[in-house]
Amino acid sequence: MLEVSLVHYIILSALLFCIGLCCVMVSRNLLRIFMGIELMLNAVNINLAAFAYFCDGMVLGGQVFILFVMAISVCEMAIGLVIVVALSRHSENIDVNSQDVLEDKQ
Amino acid sequence: MSFFVDYIWLVPLFSLIAFLIISTGNMFVLHRNSRISAYLTLSSSFLGLVFGVLAFIYCYISENIWFERTFSWISVDALSFDFGFMVDNLSATMVVMVCFISLLVQIFSMGYMKEDPEYSKFFGYLALFNFAMCFLVLSPNLFQAYIFWEMVGLCSYLLIGFWYWKNSASKAAYKAFIVNRVGDFGFLLGMVAFGIFTFNYWINSDLSFLSFSDLNMAVFYLKDVFGGYSVVIIGLLFLLASCAKSAQFPLYVWLPDAMEAPTPVSALIHAATMVVAGVFLLARMYPLFEVSSLLMGAVVVIGIFTALLCGVFALFERDLKRVLAYSTCSQLGYMFFAIGLGAYSAGIFHMFTHSFAKALLFLAAGCVVFALGGRQDIFEMGGLRKRMPVVAYSFLAGVISLSGLFFSGFYSKECIFQAVFESGNIWLSVLFCAIGILTAFYLFRVYFLVFEGEENRSVGEVRSIPFSMIFSVCTLVVVSVLFGFLLGGHFGIKSFDELIYYSFKEGYRPSFLLVILSVCLSLSGVIGAYLLSKAGKRVYLFENLRFVVDWFYENVVSRVFCIVSKLFDFVDRYIVYGVVYICGLLVNLFSLLLRSLSSKNIGVYVVLSMGWLILLFIVLYGFKELFV
Numbered sequence: 001m002l003e004v005s006l007v008h009y010i011i012l013s014a015l016l017f018c019i020g021l022c023c024v025m026v027s028r029n030l031l032r033i034f035m036g037i038e039l040m041l042n043a044v045n046i047n048l049a050a051f052a053y054f055c056d057g058m059v060l061g062g063q064v065f066i067l068f069v070m071a072i073s074v075c076e077m078a079i080g081l082v083i084v085v086a087l088s089r090h091s092e093n094i095d096v097n098s099q100d101v102l103e104d105k106q
Numbered sequence: 107m108s109f110f111v112d113y114i115w116l117v118p119l120f121s122l123i124a125f126l127i128i129s130t131g132n133m134f135v136l137h138r139n140s141r142i143s144a145y146l147t148l149s150s151s152f153l154g155l156v157f158g159v160l161a162f163i164y165c166y167i168s169e170n171i172w173f174e175r176t177f178s179w180i181s182v183d184a185l186s187f188d189f190g191f192m193v194d195n196l197s198a199t200m201v202v203m204v205c206f207i208s209l210l211v212q213i214f215s216m217g218y219m220k221e222d223p224e225y226s227k228f229f230g231y232l233a234l235f236n237f238a239m240c241f242l243v244l245s246p247n248l249f250q251a252y253i254f255w256e257m258v259g260l261c262s263y264l265l266i267g268f269w270y271w272k273n274s275a276s277k278a279a280y281k282a283f284i285v286n287r288v289g290d291f292g293f294l295l296g297m298v299a300f301g302i303f304t305f306n307y308w309i310n311s312d313l314s315f316l317s318f319s320d321l322n323m324a325v326f327y328l329k330d331v332f333g334g335y336s337v338v339i340i341g342l343l344f345l346l347a348s349c350a351k352s353a354q355f356p357l358y359v360w361l362p363d364a365m366e367a368p369t370p371v372s373a374l375i376h377a378a379t380m381v382v383a384g385v386f387l388l389a390r391m392y393p394l395f396e397v398s399s400l401l402m403g404a405v406v407v408i409g410i411f412t413a414l415l416c417g418v419f420a421l422f423e424r425d426l427k428r429v430l431a432y433s434t435c436s437q438l439g440y441m442f443f444a445i446g447l448g449a450y451s452a453g454i455f456h457m458f459t460h461s462f463a464k465a466l467l468f469l470a471a472g473c474v475v476f477a478l479g480g481r482q483d484i485f486e487m488g489g490l491r492k493r494m495p496v497v498a499y500s501f502l503a504g505v506i507s508l509s510g511l512f513f514s515g516f517y518s519k520e521c522i523f524q525a526v527f528e529s530g531n532i533w534l535s536v537l538f539c540a541i542g543i544l545t546a547f548y549l550f551r552v553y554f555l556v557f558e559g560e561e562n563r564s565v566g567e568v569r570s571i572p573f574s575m576i577f578s579v580c581t582l583v584v585v586s587v588l589f590g591f592l593l594g595g596h597f598g599i600k601s602f603d604e605l606i607y608y609s610f611k612e613g614y615r616p617s618f619l620l621v622i623l624s625v626c627l628s629l630s631g632v633i634g635a636y637l638l639s640k641a642g643k644r645v646y647l648f649e650n651l652r653f654v655v656d657w658f659y660e661n662v663v664s665r666v667f668c669i670v671s672k673l674f675d676f677v678d679r680y681i682v683y684g685v686v687y688i689c690g691l692l693v694n695l696f697s698l699l700l701r702s703l704s705s706k707n708i709g710v711y712v713v714l715s716m717g718w719l720i721l722l723f724i725v726l727y728g729f730k731e732l733f734v
Contacts, residue, residue, distance in 0.1 A: 021712075021716065024709075024712050025709045025712050025713055025716075026709060027709075028708075028709075096708045097706055097707055097708060100706060103706075
């Protein structure tokens with residue numbers, strides 16, 4: 001039976017981060033971009049937890065930090081979703097590339 | 107008594123306060139053109155005069171004092187630019203002279219400028235001038251002297267162009283300013299060069315930077331370390347400055363035109379005080395000039411050439427004030443000449459006697475111009491002695507003094523004559539005699555044409571002259587008559603060369619034969635002028651002679667200057683600017699490349715930023731040795 005070590009966690013988190021990044025890069029839908037960002041944040045969280053567990057199990061600094069990241073990401077999501085709702089009411093689509101009201105059209 | 111020396115900085119301060127009150131009052135229309143401004147200026151000059159006289163008496167009693175008080179104004183490392191004042195016999199005497207003539211001229215102006223619409227502005231400028239001039243003579247170092255040197259130039263410019271609506275006046279003001287700029291440039295360059303070359307000397311001594319005290323040590327240092335030529339070059343730069351301010355040969359052209367100013371200004375600034383600043387600079391920088399015979403020779407040549415040339419111009423001039431202006435140039439040439447010969451105190455003595463006599467002549471001429479309603483052509487005057495006897499006799503006293511026949515001018519001129527004679531150069535003596543004749547000739551020509559002879563019909567009504575004008579003229583007569591007697595070494599009073607000397611007391615006592623010779627020469631000039639005026643001949647012959655120099659400046663110097671300026675303009679426009687332009691162009695091209703990357707697609711930005719981040723990591727990994 002293979003022992004689950006730190007490297008496995010790091011690979012998992014790197015994969016998760018890349019998936020999130022690809023999601024942000026390629027998608028045009030604002031909701032999907034938010035999902036990508038959320039994935040990236042969680043990848044970081046896995047990293048934090050893994051390092052905390054394997055490197056200094058007694059201090060719990062990493063685990064506490066995860067709570068902060070989660071709180072911040074929740075706040076961010078709340079604001080982000082409000083923007084999504086406002087945008088969809090305003091222009092009836094949430095395609096980021098077509099949001100060009102600030103563009104200088106001369 | 108030493109209190110007054112301690113507090114001599116109050117002298118210029120009074121004038122500054124007067125100027126500030128007048129200018130702010132004028133600005134806020136509190137007391138526009140009221141008599142208050144005149145009384146303020148007068149009282150400031152009077153207080154200054156009282157302080158100056160008491161300080162002078164202290165200097166007179168004590169033996170050759172050198173009192174200096176400064177504070178550090180700008181200090182960088184070991185270097186410190188000081189600001190303050192310095193009193194020695196020379197500056198104390200100058201302060202008394204400046205305040206005295208200022209006071210009399212201000213009294214005179216109360217009458218002369220009475221109907222001028224910008225009465226208080228005039229007095230404000232006079233107060234400002236008094237401030238600047240007093241601080242100039244009290245300056246303890248070159249740096250401070252330069253500041254006030256510029257400031258008196260500014261006052262001169264403002265007052266020449268006082269009647270700015272006259273085209274000729276504003277042009278004359280420009281001319282004076284630009285010509286003086288050439289001199290100021292010399293001063294600045296000389297000062298900077300002197301400061302840089304002797305930098306180590308000042309750093310190692312505990313004196314303040316560029317201080318006048320112990321200047322000769324600095325000059326010896328300069329000569330030892332950098333050789334004689336450095337002294338010559340720096341000296342020539344200072345000489346250029348003196349030439350511009352004191353209207354000497356290549357740069358004298360502004361002074362005759364400066365006669366566009368109101369007559370009191372001509373008397374104060376362009377005859378008695380500001381124009382002697384050049385001679386004053388020579389006197390202060392005398393240690394520098396003294397070590398090089400080449401420099402002293404240059405001073406002599408410039409002095410004697412100007413004295414001769416301007417004497418000739420004065421002879422053919424028909425404008426009353428311009429004759430006096432040329433005479434001023436010529437007399438300033440005398441002083442240069444004397445200082446260049448090493449007759450330091452004789453030159454300074456002549457500066458004082460000339461200032462009083464010339465201020466007197468200008469004020470008397472101002473009375474004439476005032477009485478005739480602004481006319482200045484001496485051929486349109488004549489027989490005015492019967493109409494205004496007081497003015498005529500005052501003018502005569504000034505003329506006699508200045509031509510060295512009698513009174514103060516006699517003493518100073520004899521001292522210089524003795525110095526010339528003792529120098530043993532026969533050509534200088536001959537030229538000096540010629541200038542003596544010339545001076546008497548052109549001055550008496552003016553006197554005879556204006557005050558004697560047939561009464562000119564075209565004169566018409568003569569305005570009565572206010573008391574204030576007569577008062578200051580008469581006071582000046584008394585002073586310019588007595589000054590020479592008092593300081594001529596009689597009655598147990600210190601003679602001038604015991605009062606003001608550099609390194610040794612010259613003690614030029616004119617020998618009897620020389621006095622006779624000099625007086626006879628002057629008398630021959632007087633007789634010549636008398637005969638000329640009797641014969642009724644008017645010298646028109648070379649009337650346009652003086653325009654030759656102006657023509658030269660206008661057509662040759664300014665053309666050459668234009669070509670040089672165009673060259674510099676070309677370099678600036680196409681080479682300096684071109685380099686800058688090409689740099690800008692390159693940035694522009696590169697940004698064109700970058701700009702093409704930007705699009706509406708947000709994904710591209712994310713990819714790019716991630717790409718840059720990865721690149722950064724790679725680079726950092728590559729240079730990781732640097733960071734560990």
